[in-house]
Structures are given as C-alpha cells and as structure tokens.
Amino acid sequence: MKNLSELGLIRDKKKDYVNLRIEDKAEAKASVGESKVRAHVLVCGGTGCTSSGSQKIIHEFENQIAANGIAEEVKVIKTGCFGLCALGPIVVVYPEGAFYSMVKVEDVEEIVKEHLVGGRVVKHLLYDETVENDSIKSLNEVNFYKKQRRIALRNCGVINPEDIEEYIAIDGYQALGKVLTSMTPEQVIEEVKESGLRGRGGAGFSTGMKWMFTARASGENGKYVCCNADEGDPGAFMDRSILEGDPHAIIEAMAIAAYAVGADQGYIYIRAEYPIAVKRLQIAIDQAKEYGLLGSNIFGTDFSFNLDIRLGAGAFVCGEETALMTSIEGHRGEPRPRPPFPANKGLWQKPTLLNNVETYANITQIINNGAEWFKSIGTEKSKGTKVFALGGKIKNTGLVEIPMGTTLREIVEEIGGGIPNNKKFKAAQTGGPSGGCIPASLIDIEIDYDSLIQIGSMMGSGGLIVMDEDTCMVDIAKFFLEFTVDESCGKCTPCRVGTKRMLEILDRITKGKGTLEDLDRLETLADGIKSSALCGLGQTAPNPVLSTLRYFRDEYVAHVVDKKCPAGVCKDLLSYKIDVGKCKGCGICAKNCPVGAISGQVKNPYHIDPAVCVKCGVCMSKCPFKAISNK
C-alpha cells in the first residue's frame, strides 16, 4: 500500500460487508452490494469461549451451513470477546443481532435450520435478557451492555481479528494515515495530551506527557516504543481480549506513537500464557507488513516502523515498566531505580515510550474523533472509559467498559446482574495485588483514578472482583499477599523480606495464632514497605492488607481475639456442628464424610466428632436441611 487512497479503496470494498453486523448500521441489508451474503454468524473466539468449546461450534456451524447449501449466503466469523464470558460460548447472528448464549454443539443444527434457513430466531436458545414480550431486544438495551460505552473494546466481538481488511473496513489505519500525512509529531502529542488520556495500566500518568518526554529526549541512536501486554493482575484480562479481538488497533496506535516520539522500532511484551492473543497479534503484524502499514516509508512518507513480539515467561513484576524493559533485554525481570526514567533511558539505555494495551486502544479514536470528543466522556480528571474484568461472586462475569464516573453500584447491580444465590454484597476488590477493597458502604462511589486512590485502592489494570458474605477479608488479604510474595523479584529488601513477614503474620492470624500486636506490626511493616520498596509492585504490595484493615478491622479482631472466622473460610478457625433442631437424621452427611467423622442413627440428630473432622465442608454442602454450620 502506498497511499491513503489505496486504503480507502479497500475500505469501500469491504465496508458494507462488515456493516451488516454493526448494530446502528444494520438496517437489515438483506443482500449487500455485489455479494450474496445475507447473514453473519459471529462466534466468540476469545479465550473464555474457546475454553468452553467455541472452536467446535464454529466447525459445526460450517458443516451445517454447507449441508444446507447456504454457504454462499451465510458466513461464519470468529471474533474476539463479546464481554459476557459467564454465558459463553456466545454466538450472535446478524442482521437480527440474535444473541445466543451458552451454545452447545447440539444446538447448532437447530439454529441453522430454524434461524438461518427458516428465518425464525430460536428464542429458547437466546440469552434470556434479550427476550422481552416475545420480541428480541437490541443488545444495547440489555442491562449488561446498556451502561457500557465501548471505545477500547469497540471492535471486539465485531470484526474478524485475523482479517486486516475487516479492520480497514471500519476505518482502520485511517488515524495513522491522517497523522502521517497531515499532522506534525507535536500536533499528535498535543492532541493526546489535550484528550486527558491517562495510562490504563496502573498509576494513571498522563499519556500525552509521557509521549512528550520521550519525544523531547535526544535519540540520536534510536528510540523505542513498547506495549505492555504483560497483564499479570490475577483476574484482569482486558488487554488479552483487546489483542485477541482487535490487534490492529494496537499496531496502529503504536505506529502513531512511534511517529510522535520519533521511534522506528517497537516491541509488544506479552505473556506467553496468552497463546491466542500471541497468534492473532503475529498474524496482524504479518498482515500489516504485507499491506505496507508496518515497515519502511509507510504511506509513502519518510516514516518507518517495525514491530516485534517479545514473550514474557511468567513473572508478574515484568508488568512494571523498568522490569519489562530489563526482561526484553534478556535478563531477570528486575526493576531498576528511577530516575533515569524510560523516556530518557529505557531499553538498551535509549529513550523508550511504554504504554499498556488498553491505553493504546484509545489512541486511534482520539485521533479520529478528536480530543474534545474524548474529553466529553468521564469525570473531571479521568477522561474516557475504563475496561473492568468483572469476576468473583457476580452473575455476569466478563469484560465491561464503562465511562469513568460510573458508580460501583451500577457496575455490580445493573451491569453485573447482582450477586448470585441471594447473597449480600460485601466488597469489591480493584487493582489486584496493588489495590484494595471497596466496602459495601462505599458502593455509590463514582469510579475514577482519584476516587479509588482516596479510599485506599487503585484502578490498577482493572480487575474488579466482587465478594459476598462468604468471603473472608483476612483470607483475601492473605491471598493477595501470597501472590506478591510469590512474584516479588527479590531485589530489594522491603519487598523480598517485608512482604514475607507480613504474610507470616497473616498466616498466624488465619490460624488463630495472631495477637493484637500483630495488627500493629502489620501496619508498621505495611507503611515501611510502601515508602521504601524499589518499584511499584513493592510499594503497593501492602495495599490489600491496609485497605482490609481499614474497612474490615472487626474481621481481623474476630480472628485474633475470638479465634473465629466470621465468613467461615479459615479452616483452622472453623468447627462444624450439626444443629440438632434442624437435623432430620437422614444420614447423608455421614455417608459423604470422607473421614468418617459423623455418626448417628437414622431419624435421630447426627453428631460430628471434631477430633476426626478435617473441615472439608462436604457435609455442609450435602445437607438438604442446612442443619450444619461451621462458624
């Protein structure tokens, strides 16, 4: 490809084809242009749905469609993630936008026969929320999607990520074209700065400023742009989904960034645990090279840019920018002190720009739609949207993108569909091992960078784990600390030894061996580590402990003083008892007990021998009368 008009030709050729499946453009084009295609079957090929067998469903669709002789008219497209992972595998049929959830291979035949051949939507297989009074609601009206605003995720679940022309059809690479042919690097940086975009990977530093610093650094021997796709926060997977569903958006944004800061080589550092994302990214890079969108003299300009993938190898700390660069250089991924900042001395001591995937995913939209548009979304100091990975004790686990300023209540109750099993919302954890807990009392908080910091949590990369009354907050703090201890690189003392000491204290507490002095010790250590650790991982490692201590101190005290775990999680503090009033003497518990700790006579209340009981909890889960408690 040599110029913008060639890009335009590809776009125009493919545009109508893709429009068939874009909600607001899908004024049911029964037959589009010259092609005979009248329907698209979109099957989610994200990691979640792939794990639940979507690949087999694609094959089955292809077979059935061929068998019914409609292969010319109906196309099966493997897309990225739709977001509603809880209901996977997901299949969406356009132009109707019929949203089939938890599809099984056996269901495919019916969908093909009834819907694709017969033209009748198979209502009993639809996601129940999309059916109202016998008619199908648009997805945008469904609770899960209604309050979302998809900017970073805009193409996920819409296009085939392995086909560059589909990306081009929806204005892909237009932003790069615009930047290279009509904007100076300074103008690009100004636009990004003006948009108010802040880093989506952690601390929320101004993206435009970062670009500016890197642009200003002298780079006679070259500069680099890097993409941080080392998404390590357990429970966060938006970066993976973006790369799986819309890899070209990242490639295009990195090229724009490279132009703005004056770099000609880029690296995407991605976890090796994301094989699908790696594969699609590689395909996308190869296609971009083939189309002349990477390489030398892009769009016939002086600008050249190459992009390579570097695989992580299982170290959370490599998400920290200096560690990431040390790892790309081929070493142990240990952070180094700043200054010097990467903008001045990064990879191989050269100026380096590093942004994370989600940050880059906003760039083309800012260029195409302008900073003003982007600024209109969000709160005063946090512009745009944020993607959250919703998980834990919540109905609609999955990926959601919300405007900054959306309340936690909206996310949990509306988008998330509430807590399953009629349990009570207890807290939400954001920011993963660097973040903290938001207690139920703060559920109306409007989420943005600053509000989260204020309450002792942080945005982090956007994991949002919901916890109910059965979650023990001490145990959760311990879980995160175990993670940090495991992932500490071992370079600096406070993190290497300090987090370990904190974990030892928490372990004592969950085993009923803690003292009130231990709580003070925890706080002293936490403060010390926060102010003295070398990198962001260490400095934020105490946050889960500090925030649970802040909001759930009672629970700690219960463990320490009463030797009880109110949530019934910490095994050493549990004692299983049968409520003689409720027990009907059915004997199911005794039958299921793996160690024979339960005895009794049928129709009389049973008894658990605490000396034998291993606290596995099987009896409690099997008791039909809820007669067994453990608290």
Place this chain on the structure above:
Amino acid sequence: MSEKTGVAFSETKEQAQKLIEVIEKHKNENGALIPVLHEAQEIYGYLPIEVQQKIAEGLGVTMAEIYGVVTFYTQFSVNPKGKYKIGVCLGTACYVKGSGNILDKIKEKLGIDVDECTPDGKFSIDATRCIGACGLAPVMTVNDDVYGRLVPEDIDGILEKYM
C-alpha cells in the same frame, strides 16, 4: 551439591539440530536469551544443564546468568514435565470460587505436589496464574483441554480420562 534433574538427559539428532538453528537465528539479536530459552523449551520440554550449556556457548552468556534467568521465570523449568500437564488456575476469580480446593483434590488424587511429576512421568501439576477464562471459574487445564465451573467431585472423572 547435586544437580536438580534426576532424569538422565537424552536428545535426538533432530532436537540438537533444531537448537542449533534457533541459536543461529537469534544470535545477533538484542536480548536473544529469553526467546531462545522459550524455543529451546519447546524443543526439549524443559531446560536441563546440557541445553543451557549449548545456549551459553552459542550466545556468549554465562551459565550462571542463564540459570538465574531460568529460575526467575516460572514458565521455564529445569525439570521434565509430565505427559499430561495439569494446570490449576489460582487467579483471583478462580480462587474466590474455590480453585484451592480443586488443587488440593488433584494433589491428593495424584499424590504429588505442585511442580512435581508422578513417578511414571504421566502427570505433573502447575499452579498457574490467571489463564483468562474467568467466566468459567474455577478452571483447570490438562495440556490443551480446559475444564471449567469445577467442583472437587469432578476431578476423579476428569483424571480418569487420561489414566
């Protein structure tokens, strides 16, 4: 002081040739070590001292540094893995939904601990970080097969398939 690998190292000609090619391909790249280790582990399944020596020689990196890198990243292993690699996700979403119990059950069933391999070389267990299938939590994998929405009682049936 003993070397950690108990199993004697052996390699095929093809493996040796492939490693030479991999080293040759990356040799002049900046930061070649980690890509080479990834590919070497692809070839051999693990990274025994014999393989690390070849890499040290080929890339001009010290053995101590390679070993330091290999032991830093959890994906690299100096021990052979089982024919069936079981991974239990201990990401937050899975943990909150009880993946700890799933792991305990598997350990009990196979009589080995995390990072260990059964004596017959069939199974090894890894506690993995989030594999991104949070919608299916809790999740385990056996090689490329993914099992989701698990309860401990499912484990027997799943492992049976590979016995």
Place this chain on the structure above:
Amino acid sequence: MEMVNIKINGEAISVPGDYTILQAARQAGIDIPTLCYLKGVNEIGACRMCLVEVKGARGLVTACVYPVNEGMEVFTNTEKVRIARKTVLELTLSNHERKCLTCPRNQNCELQRLADELNVTDIAFEGEISKHEIDDMSPSIVRDNNKCILCRRCISTCKKIQTVGVIDAQGRGFATKIGCTFDKSLNDTDCVMCGQCIAACPVGALYEKDSTKAVWAALADETKHVVVQTAPAVRVALGEEFGMPIGTRVTGKMATALKKLGFDKVFDTDFAADLTIMEEGTELIGRIKEGGKFPMITSCSPGWVKFCEHNFPDLLDNLSTAKSPHEMYGAIIKSYYAEKEGIDPKDIFVVSVMPCTAKKFESQREELKGTGYPDVDAVLTTRELAKMIKEARLDFVKLPDSGFDNPFGEAATGAGVIFGATGGVMEAALRTVSEVLTGKSCDEIEYKAVRGIEGIKEATVTIGDLDVKVAVAHGLGNARALLEKVRSGEADYHFIEIMACPGGCVTGGGQPIQSAKVKAEIDLKAARAKAIYDEDRSLPIRKSHENPFIKMLYDEFLGEPCGHKSHKLLHTHYVKRDKY
C-alpha cells in the same frame, strides 16, 4: 561539569551536576548509611539503606543512585527516614544468620556496624530464616549463603569487573539466592578463585578457605621445619588489620611477628620475584632473539592463569612458563635450601603469606610438585596472618623491626617489591631485560608509563635498537578486552603483564577488607601502590639481576636462567579447562 545548587538538611551546597545525593551528602560531611552500594561497581539501589527524603518526591528515594538537580531539597535525618532505614535494617537482619561472634567478619562487618550505628536493639519482625548449604569445596573460597544479604556486590564484581560471572542471583522473592549454575560448587565452575567477591562482600558470606589451622599444626609439629615467605603486597596492607593507616609499610614488624609466631625461617618472596624476572626475562629475551611466540604474557597471577585456561586456551602458549614467585621459592627451598641445610625436604613445610586466594588453589596444582613434594604446603592470606598474630596475642603495632632470614638476604630488591602493584612485574622485567640486552647499566629505571591504576596501559620501550611494545592489564575485564585484541590480531605486543585483580596484588582477594565507605573515599589501589613504590625507592638494590643472592643461587645451584635445573624446578605448563 556544571555545578548545581542543592540543600541538604537546610544547608546550601554546590555540587557537580552528575553527582548522586550520596556523593553530595558525603561532600557536605553528612553520612548516609549504605549496604549494597559499591562505588563504580554496584550501584543498583537494592538494599534501601540509604533512603532519604526529597522534597516533592513520591515516597523516599535511595541516595546512592538518585541524581541531584538544581534546587533540590534533601533531608537525611527526619523521623520518617530514621524509621524507614531501621525497618529495612531489621528486615535484613531478620533473614540473616546472626552468629556474629563466630563469624569471620566479626568486627569488620558492614551490617554489624550499621546495626550498632542505627541503634537496633530488637528485631520486631522475626520469621523464617533461609537455610543454605555452605559451599566449602573450593580450595580458595567459601560461600555461606546463610550470611548473605543479597546486596549483589559479589555478582557485580565477578560479572562486570572480572567478566568471569560464575555467580548470579537465582530464584526470586524470598527464595532468591546467589549461586552458581545448577547449584554447583564454585569448585566445579570456571571460577578463577581471585577472591574479589570476598573483598566486595559487606558481611561474612564469602571468605577464604581457612589455612590457619594447618599452619598452627605444622608449627606445633616438632618434626617439621616450617618456613614462611611473604609476598610484597602483604607488607603494605597488613598494618590495616591492626588499625594502622592505609598505605603503612610494616615490613620489619611483619618479619618480627612471623619469627615470634614460631616459623623456623622467615623469607621474602621478593627474592623469588627477582628469580622470576631472571627466568621470565631470559625467556622473553630468548623469544626476541629466536623469534618465539608473541606476545609473551606473564604467569605469576594464578587467577589470571586459570582465567586464561578457561577462556583463552588458544593463548596458553603465550604464557610464560615461569612459575609464580612463591612457587619458585618453594621449589628452591625444598631443593637447594634443603640440601644446603641438610634437611630432608619431606620435613620442610613451606607457608606462603599471600595477598591472594587463588594462590591457595595454585599451590594444589599437580604440576607444581617438581621436587616430588608440593612446592608450597599452605597459603595464608594477609587476613589469615593477621588473625594468627592476634591469636598469638602479639601487640603488632609495638613490635620492633627485623630483617628476613638468610641465606637469601635480609632485604629485598626494589624490583621484587614492585611485583605487588599493577605494572610492577613489567617494570621489574624491563629493568633487567634492557640491561641484559644492551649490556649497559641504565640510570632511568622508573617506567612510569606502566604504573598507575588505568585499566590497560601501553608503552613502547626502546631497548638498544629494538622497540619493545608492552601492555599491562589488571582486572580480568581489562585483560579480556586486551586479549580479544590480541586474538583478533589487532594488537601486536611483545610482552604483556596481566594481574587478575584490579590494582594488582595490593588489592588482591586476600588483602585486608575495607568497607565500601572507605573505598568510596580512598582508592586502595593507589594508596597501597604508593607504599610499594616508596619501598622500592628506599632500597639500595632495585634491579633483580643485581641481587647478590640471586647471583649466588645461579652460581651455586641453578647454573643459568632457563637452564636444565630451572626447567625442572622453576617452570611449569598449563592445561585447557572447560568453560561450561
């Protein structure tokens, strides 16, 4: 360098713009504690001892790596800083085997000193302490990870300065440790035993393999004739172990102390250095006259020899075949001296006091048993000698001076003495070779071009009508760089001197250990070398071939340099060693 104005604790100072906060503070006379920091070697901000507050900065910053900038305001002594430093120190101590009373670094430990200076009276965060096997299989170096605090000074020294890199960090998090590949012993790697890691270690995690017990036992054994020899570098550093200023010459006190310890004879390795010059110089002249292999490279540094065997086996023929001085001496003692004194060589126990740990390894080499017995039976480091002197309750500082024992002369030559500093062997050789080749006595004997602490020194020396191109490298990183040039044909030297340790023997791995703080202020290499050159200047004879006892030895016993007997007793050969 442009100056910048900063304030430390409210006090305005002006410092060069490339300074760190630590440098600036030290210039202002304000002390900041450090542990992992080793100037020019290890500047990684890992231990977090040097935390200070900087106005406007997020959290505390590490002074050792944080650059100053105009208008910066630093506070080194606030409540926050004190508490943070103490917490960090307590955490470090909480995973340290605190057996200070029986530690080889007792009273010379940077961690111990900090615990005292920071007023640590209790460790609030006790917990699991890492347990490690001690690696004592190397003849030179013991690694005890139970004492290690993971400052990584040893790693940087081994990897960056020496480019040997046999130890590195492995594992991660709390399980991080320093070790060799696959947990091997140092003895099973290409470690060159130079002991620079020991000199870098702030605590007792690295120390020499003990020889004091063997030496005490020999001294106590009535059937043994125990002879001791001391290397030139020992006399300019030993005093430091007794609180004397760096660079104090204690040759006479040392000789007295050795006699009081009960050695039957106290010899000076300087004599053997002169002997080395005779042999090596003759070898060089031979190569020049007969067109031998060039460049010829010195072989008196056993760390360097082992390095060459592992890394440059193709250059082994370039090494001089001359043994290192103390080994030559051992061979002469067990042959000529034994014969002369009528002692059965099997009853002679030769002890070498060396600034070096690699000499311990060297003394065990199979090739160095030309008399049928090991040339040298035990090697003590300077530190070990100091320990023995203390153990014997000698008040070293007050000891009177005395000379060395005959029959090899009570005083050394200047040429022998300067072996202790980088460039010294080269200079000593040039003093002799130039006179032998020209047959004329030279007045100008100080070859300044090969002196000094620059890593690689080059010179062209005109001897008669011959331009002799020489080079000197000290520190194995420099040696490697120089040899790569030789290997590629880029350099065409006649003669190269290489010392494994940066600075040469005066800063060898067996020398008294000075703290990082002292080393940041005083360049030990220069300070101790100055004492060496002072000693040289103080001696009446400064050329090896003018040493009357050397003449005597050749007349009475050896015949001629590089002759038959010399080859049997004073020359050796080398072996290619695996690198992996």
